[in-house]
Amino acid sequence: MEEIHAAGGKAVAVQADVSDFDSVKAMVARTEETLGTVGVLVNNAGNMGANPTPDLRRPFWETGPDVWQHIIGSTSTACSTASARWYPA
Secondary structure, eight states: OHHHHHTTOOOOOOOOOTTSHHHHHHHHHHHHHHHOSOOOOOOOOOOOOSSOOHHHHSOGGGSOHHHHHHHHIIIIIHHHHHHHHHSOO
16 A cells, blocks of 8 residues: 555555445445545455365365355355445435
8 A cells, every 4th residue: 555655546455354244334434434435346355264264175065055155255245235335326
Protein backbone atom coordinates (compact mmCIF):
# COMPACT_ATOMS: atom_id res chain seq x y z
CA MET A 1 0.00 0.00 0.00
CA GLU A 2 2.94 2.33 0.56
CA GLU A 3 3.68 2.36 -3.17
CA ILE A 4 0.06 3.15 -3.99
CA HIS A 5 -0.01 6.02 -1.50
CA ALA A 6 3.39 7.29 -2.70
CA ALA A 7 2.04 7.40 -6.25
CA GLY A 8 -0.94 9.48 -5.12
CA GLY A 9 -3.45 6.64 -4.99
CA LYS A 10 -5.73 5.51 -2.21
CA ALA A 11 -5.81 2.02 -0.75
CA VAL A 12 -6.98 0.24 2.36
CA ALA A 13 -6.34 -3.27 3.65
CA VAL A 14 -9.25 -4.76 5.54
CA GLN A 15 -9.20 -8.21 7.10
CA ALA A 16 -12.57 -9.96 6.97
CA ASP A 17 -14.10 -13.41 7.12
CA VAL A 18 -15.81 -13.23 3.74
CA SER A 19 -18.01 -16.21 4.55
CA ASP A 20 -19.61 -14.23 7.40
CA PHE A 21 -22.29 -11.66 6.49
CA ASP A 22 -21.57 -9.33 9.44
CA SER A 23 -17.86 -9.42 8.74
CA VAL A 24 -18.49 -8.43 5.12
CA LYS A 25 -20.76 -5.58 6.24
CA ALA A 26 -17.94 -4.31 8.47
CA MET A 27 -15.45 -4.63 5.59
CA VAL A 28 -17.75 -2.62 3.33
CA ALA A 29 -18.20 0.10 5.96
CA ARG A 30 -14.45 0.39 6.56
CA THR A 31 -13.72 0.52 2.84
CA GLU A 32 -16.34 3.19 2.19
CA GLU A 33 -15.13 5.24 5.18
CA THR A 34 -11.63 5.26 3.73
CA LEU A 35 -12.21 5.32 -0.03
CA GLY A 36 -15.73 6.61 -0.50
CA THR A 37 -18.07 5.10 -3.08
CA VAL A 38 -16.85 1.87 -4.65
CA GLY A 39 -17.10 1.94 -8.45
CA VAL A 40 -15.62 -1.47 -9.26
CA LEU A 41 -15.89 -4.66 -7.22
CA VAL A 42 -13.60 -7.61 -7.85
CA ASN A 43 -14.73 -10.73 -6.01
CA ASN A 44 -11.47 -12.58 -5.54
CA ALA A 45 -12.11 -14.50 -2.35
CA GLY A 46 -11.43 -18.15 -1.93
CA ASN A 47 -8.82 -20.05 -0.07
CA MET A 48 -8.16 -23.06 2.02
CA GLY A 49 -6.60 -21.04 4.81
CA ALA A 50 -3.00 -20.41 5.71
CA ASN A 51 -2.75 -23.90 7.22
CA PRO A 52 -5.32 -26.12 5.53
CA THR A 53 -6.52 -29.17 7.41
CA PRO A 54 -5.79 -32.60 5.95
CA ASP A 55 -9.42 -32.80 4.79
CA LEU A 56 -9.07 -29.56 2.81
CA ARG A 57 -5.99 -30.96 1.07
CA ARG A 58 -7.90 -34.00 -0.22
CA PRO A 59 -9.85 -34.05 -3.52
CA PHE A 60 -13.41 -32.90 -2.86
CA TRP A 61 -14.90 -36.28 -3.87
CA GLU A 62 -13.01 -37.85 -0.99
CA THR A 63 -14.59 -35.47 1.53
CA GLY A 64 -18.15 -34.55 2.45
CA PRO A 65 -20.59 -31.67 3.04
CA ASP A 66 -18.85 -30.47 6.20
CA VAL A 67 -15.69 -29.79 4.19
CA TRP A 68 -17.58 -28.46 1.16
CA GLN A 69 -19.32 -25.83 3.30
CA HIS A 70 -15.96 -24.27 4.13
CA ILE A 71 -15.16 -23.95 0.42
CA ILE A 72 -18.65 -22.71 -0.47
CA GLY A 73 -18.52 -20.14 2.33
CA SER A 74 -15.29 -18.59 1.11
CA THR A 75 -16.31 -18.53 -2.55
CA SER A 76 -20.01 -18.42 -3.42
CA THR A 77 -21.29 -16.95 -0.16
CA ALA A 78 -18.56 -14.33 -0.10
CA CYS A 79 -19.21 -13.19 -3.66
CA SER A 80 -22.96 -13.02 -3.13
CA THR A 81 -22.67 -11.09 0.12
CA ALA A 82 -20.21 -8.52 -1.21
CA SER A 83 -22.09 -8.09 -4.48
CA ALA A 84 -25.43 -7.67 -2.74
CA ARG A 85 -24.00 -5.02 -0.44
CA TRP A 86 -22.34 -2.96 -3.15
CA TYR A 87 -24.89 -3.43 -5.94
CA PRO A 88 -26.21 0.02 -6.87
CA ALA A 89 -29.82 0.60 -5.86
